[in-house]
Amino acid sequence: MAERVGVYICHCGSNIAGTVDVEEVARWAGENIKDVVVSKDYKFMCSSLGQAMIEEDIKKEKLTRVVVGACSPHLHEKTFRTACKNAGLNPYLFDMTNLREHVSWVCNDKEAGTAKAKALIAGSAERVKYQQPLEPSYVDVHPATLVVGGGITGLQAALELADAGHPVYLVERSPSVGGHMAQFDKTFPTLDCSACILTPKMSEAGQHENITMLTYSELEEVSGSVGKFKVKIRKKARYVVEKDCTGCGICMEKCPRKIVDEDFEAGLGYRKAIYTPFPQAVPRTPVIDVENCTYFQRGKCKVCSKVCPTNAIDYEQQDEIIEIDVGNIILATGWKLFDCKKVPQYGYGRLANVYTNMEFERLCNAAGPTGGKIVMRDGKTEPKSVAIIHCVGSRDVNHNAHCSAVCCMAALKFGHLILEKTNAEVYSFYIDMRTNQKQYEEFYQRLLEEGMHFVRGKVAEVTDAARNPDEQGKLIVQCEDTLLGKQRRIPVDMVVLMGAIEPQADAKELGLKCGISCSMAGWYTERHPKLDPVATMTEGVFVAGTCQGAKDIPACVAQGAAAAARVQGMITKGKVMIEPIVASINEEACSGCRICNNLCPYNAIEFDPVKETSHVISSMCKGCGTCVAACPAGVITGAHFNNQQIFAQIDGVLWDAKPAGGNGGAAAKAAEPEPVAS
Amino acid sequence: MKYAFYPGCSMEVNAAAYDVSMRAVAKVLDMELAEIDDWNCCGATEYFSQDELTACSVVARNLAIAEGESNQLVASCAACYCNLAKVDKLMSEDAEMKQKINEALSAGQLKYKGGVRVRHLLDVICSDIGEEKIKEKVVRPLTGLRIAPYYGCQAVRPISIGDCTEYPMQMDHLFEWLGAEVVDYPVKAHCCGGHMPQISEEQAFELQRRLLQSAVDYDADMILCMCPMCQLNLDAYQPRVNGMFGTNFKMPILYFTQLVGIAFGLEPKAVGFGKELVAGLPVLKKKLEAVSA
Numbered sequence: 001m002a003e004r005v006g007v008y009i010c011h012c013g014s015n016i017a018g019t020v021d022v023e024e025v026a027r028w029a030g031e032n033i034k035d036v037v038v039s040k041d042y043k044f045m046c047s048s049l050g051q052a053m054i055e056e057d058i059k060k061e062k063l064t065r066v067v068v069g070a071c072s073p074h075l076h077e078k079t080f081r082t083a084c085k086n087a088g089l090n091p092y093l094f095d096m097t098n099l100r101e102h103v104s105w106v107c108n109d110k111e112a113g114t115a116k117a118k119a120l121i122a123g124s125a126e127r128v129k130y131q132q133p134l135e136p137s138y139v140d141v142h143p144a145t146l147v148v149g150g151g152i153t154g155l156q157a158a159l160e161l162a163d164a165g166h167p168v169y170l171v172e173r174s175p176s177v178g179g180h181m182a183q184f185d186k187t188f189p190t191l192d193c194s195a196c197i198l199t200p201k202m203s204e205a206g207q208h209e210n211i212t213m214l215t216y217s218e219l220e221e222v223s224g225s226v227g228k229f230k231v232k233i234r235k236k237a238r239y240v241v242e243k244d245c246t247g248c249g250i251c252m253e254k255c256p257r258k259i260v261d262e263d264f265e266a267g268l269g270y271r272k273a274i275y276t277p278f279p280q281a282v283p284r285t286p287v288i289d290v291e292n293c294t295y296f297q298r299g300k301c302k303v304c305s306k307v308c309p310t311n312a313i314d315y316e317q318q319d320e321i322i323e324i325d326v327g328n329i330i331l332a333t334g335w336k337l338f339d340c341k342k343v344p345q346y347g348y349g350r351l352a353n354v355y356t357n358m359e360f361e362r363l364c365n366a367a368g369p370t371g372g373k374i375v376m377r378d379g380k381t382e383p384k385s386v387a388i389i390h391c392v393g394s395r396d397v398n399h400n401a402h403c404s405a406v407c408c409m410a411a412l413k414f415g416h417l418i419l420e421k422t423n424a425e426v427y428s429f430y431i432d433m434r435t436n437q438k439q440y441e442e443f444y445q446r447l448l449e450e451g452m453h454f455v456r457g458k459v460a461e462v463t464d465a466a467r468n469p470d471e472q473g474k475l476i477v478q479c480e481d482t483l484l485g486k487q488r489r490i491p492v493d494m495v496v497l498m499g500a501i502e503p504q505a506d507a508k509e510l511g512l513k514c515g516i517s518c519s520m521a522g523w524y525t526e527r528h529p530k531l532d533p534v535a536t537m538t539e540g541v542f543v544a545g546t547c548q549g550a551k552d553i554p555a556c557v558a559q560g561a562a563a564a565a566r567v568q569g570m571i572t573k574g575k576v577m578i579e580p581i582v583a584s585i586n587e588e589a590c591s592g593c594r595i596c597n598n599l600c601p602y603n604a605i606e607f608d609p610v611k612e613t614s615h616v617i618s619s620m621c622k623g624c625g626t627c628v629a630a631c632p633a634g635v636i637t638g639a640h641f642n643n644q645q646i647f648a649q650i651d652g653v654l655w656d657a658k659p660a661g662g663n664g665g666a667a668a669k670a671a672e673p674e675p676v677a678s
Numbered sequence: 679m680k681y682a683f684y685p686g687c688s689m690e691v692n693a694a695a696y697d698v699s700m701r702a703v704a705k706v707l708d709m710e711l712a713e714i715d716d717w718n719c720c721g722a723t724e725y726f727s728q729d730e731l732t733a734c735s736v737v738a739r740n741l742a743i744a745e746g747e748s749n750q751l752v753a754s755c756a757a758c759y760c761n762l763a764k765v766d767k768l769m770s771e772d773a774e775m776k777q778k779i780n781e782a783l784s785a786g787q788l789k790y791k792g793g794v795r796v797r798h799l800l801d802v803i804c805s806d807i808g809e810e811k812i813k814e815k816v817v818r819p820l821t822g823l824r825i826a827p828y829y830g831c832q833a834v835r836p837i838s839i840g841d842c843t844e845y846p847m848q849m850d851h852l853f854e855w856l857g858a859e860v861v862d863y864p865v866k867a868h869c870c871g872g873h874m875p876q877i878s879e880e881q882a883f884e885l886q887r888r889l890l891q892s893a894v895d896y897d898a899d900m901i902l903c904m905c906p907m908c909q910l911n912l913d914a915y916q917p918r919v920n921g922m923f924g925t926n927f928k929m930p931i932l933y934f935t936q937l938v939g940i941a942f943g944l945e946p947k948a949v950g951f952g953k954e955l956v957a958g959l960p961v962l963k964k965k966l967e968a969v970s971a
Contacts, residue, residue, distance in 0.1 A: 344845030
């Protein structure tokens, strides 16, 4: 029996109708494509009226297949599948043609656009006839969640979930949670003490009955899929037994080896070879830095072991692999600072009194290496003038195109702190002042009133080459002041570079482990930039905070909470639908060559050593089709993407290129002797 | 390694020290610099603002001649490098200009297809020969000699010889390999005044004063150049700069290849010492025992 196909062409307002003659496409499809019994166009097919029209036609016209030509399936495939289902048609007997992203948005010739739309619709209409009814399956959602990254974003996500009663594994790669926020002095624009608002959250997470905190640990491997991920975590050897350590700190006090702390103190302070990054660290258990420990390097010392009152030091400790089951994963892996040495004309690393923003945070911090005194590298002289240079590595075609979002406000904060703590003049060299969140513009006004100087222009260079006696011994900031329209040279004592927020160096690698992708720059890609900012294209994997893009603390906290809310929804629902679009292996014809086993990116193919054949674990299969293409015997079929369906679609797309009078399409040759439409 | 070589106008007379030292150093390093046949003026700076097509065609003639001989064309003068590289880039990006220029060249039965990579001598020495081979050839390390590496503008802007545009480092590295103390010379890519002495001495000499003063501030023994224009400006006008500003600069301005030659054990005279106006040899003798001995 011939299928009865309904074709629906959406105007999408003028989005599609502007460059495609939608009425003509609908008319043409109705008159020219075999088995099409209804063909209509409509202003907004995704509206409830549009959906109702399709549902009504399915019932009234007894449609057995539906094609909608509209926007991307990412947006509305689900909508129309549901409409089909509501009308009693299996949702997989529907196909969606992308006439917007694939035609109207990439085309400005209406005639050509209309022709392409016709070809794509013909492809869908031919393909849909060979589609088969499929039934989704459901898996239970494991109630535990993995949160990767213990900065403010990860802490927020973990606490939200834990407070709601769900178990959380919080994995952090450094020895303590807290992230960059723990390094800051004040937060803008309220000037709250950063540590004072952060540390309560850190200790709450550390003590929470529902949170298993795994610090000094890294994500090793992720397998499985939404609802039932299996995760391997490498817990690096601390050489201190956590359950025995009381965190008294005697070992750190007595350790004879002092080294420059390049991480927490940004190179301005020191730590011991056995250390916690900072006094309020959570957990309080220190770690031994093997690279710098005298015992590990020379075989002698063991001072920490001798002084430890609870014998918690264990030099023989090994890395441990912990395997856990979780239903969902939240990545909150944060950012790294731009290497300011990449802008050599600003002199960082060459001119002593040029600082990075992170160095300056430590310099301002009362718990920092100078006790919060703003002094120059000599450790005692207070600067009489400070220049703050914005956009170092941001908004720069040579480095990062993006705006780092926080630097303008951080620069204003620095300005305030310098004016408060010293008698210095403060100059801000900015390109555009970006203060567009709540109370931010007001803070800018406050700094204008406090007397911070603002020079609009990109700094050409920071140099110590003086041209006159006034410049002697100073750092001279050379800049075109674009408001005055002239070059200025401003001699200062200290320069602070507002280095860009960059994606973590290993973001791509970690993303791959979790099956999500990064933008070219290295930010994790969200499912939808506006409407689904914390979900990803992989079900059950969420992203939050600066790993998704540069943002400030309030935005990070909001995203951490948002990701937690999404996960809670999954847990509350308890079950998650698994798409039936999966591969299957005809085991009778399988030769057991195992080529597919290693190619599967989701480890969804298992080999049965008794039968000597492979089979697909359908709950883990994502339907990518790699194995289908690779099987040398051609015995793997991808549901919803079988050869017959694809060849029929090709035939349809090439409707005007067919040999005259023949229906000798490839689809006919590809499979069953079902008659093929012309 | 064989390279096509474009000497440019300066090398024969005012930059004779550059020419002789470059050839001597090339010999030590087994670099064959084959001067291209019947080359002409690079157009210098001014011609381009007068008549772009003619200026480009004049330069392209050299590229077309070189194309028949090698796929790499080395220039020793920064201005020559800059013009050759600029025209090569323009012709690769602008098909219409390429056609027009080739039309002009066809009068002389020449055509430039775009197969030449324009190089500066400094980059060839640093990147192609490299640290290891250069260190092997050092017989007289420049220990104790404080040099200010001066790159000027045209080697790094607008088309860098392969170094950082804002703060080039190749010469710094080269002289570290040779054992010298390289001062962190902050004005290393600033302007030498170019042809300004002919237009406004006051402005030109101020630019030169800054360069000389900075070298003095950093306690440099000499400034090393990679461009004949830079060398000429800083060397020849030094007494006039002193006259205008009441300074007392006595800073030798030498070509980098001269000092490479000294490190390779060549005699000062063999690398053109004595042709400069502010004498370099006394400083060299004072600082390097091996030379005075």
